[in-house]
Amino acid sequence: MARKSSRAPRPSEIVMAEFAGEQVPWDLNKHLNGCLAGYQTNPAYGPAVFFALEALWGIAHDMGVRSKNGKLDPDQLDPDWMVSPETYLPVPWIWIRALATAWERYKDQGGSLGHAFGLEGGQGKSPTAHKLEQSLDERAIARWIWSRVQKARAAHEKIRIEDVIQDALSQLKKR
DSSP, X not given: OOOOOOSOOOHHHHHHHHHHHHSOSOOHHHHHHHHHHXXXXXXXXXXXXXXXXXXXXXXXXXXXXXXXXXXXXXXXXXXXXXXXXXXXXXXXXXXXXXXXXXXXXXXXXXSOHHHHTXXXXXXXXXXXXXXXXXXXXHHHHHHHHHHHHHHHHHTTOXXXXXXXXXXXXXXXXXO
16 A cells, blocks of 8 residues: 655654654644644645645554554454544544645646646746745754753753754764
8 A cells, every 4th residue: 555755754754753752652633733833834725735635644644553553443444444444533624625625626627636736836936845845844953953952951961052953964964
């Protein structure tokens, strides 16, 4: 079902994976709130669709985590789909509306899915996903730096923000 990506993980993925280790178990509400916060940094059509897809990915990921940890009712499990296709899940309305609007636009206007869903950049513009991923990377790096500063302060250690920034850069270069 899921295909493996051959690309290197983005900085935001690296940082979020690191923070996930601190936030066991996976927290779907934090993920959905993060999607909403990401959308609010650029509340336009393309970002709404981008974060709707990210939110749905998070819901599917949550079901996978719950399934692997034995937290689902055995009647909900399905060998092909992990969870039975008849299982109902709550999905925030904003994400349903964003995807429904994009699908309606695609059906009414035709063209490519990327254009209808507002994810393509068009005429020399970079794709919406590229801009949003870059923004998420920048926010994730800033969050990683701030978490290091907070840990040092909590431990009453002296720390220079410049040193933490250099450490973040060296971590990114390693990957």
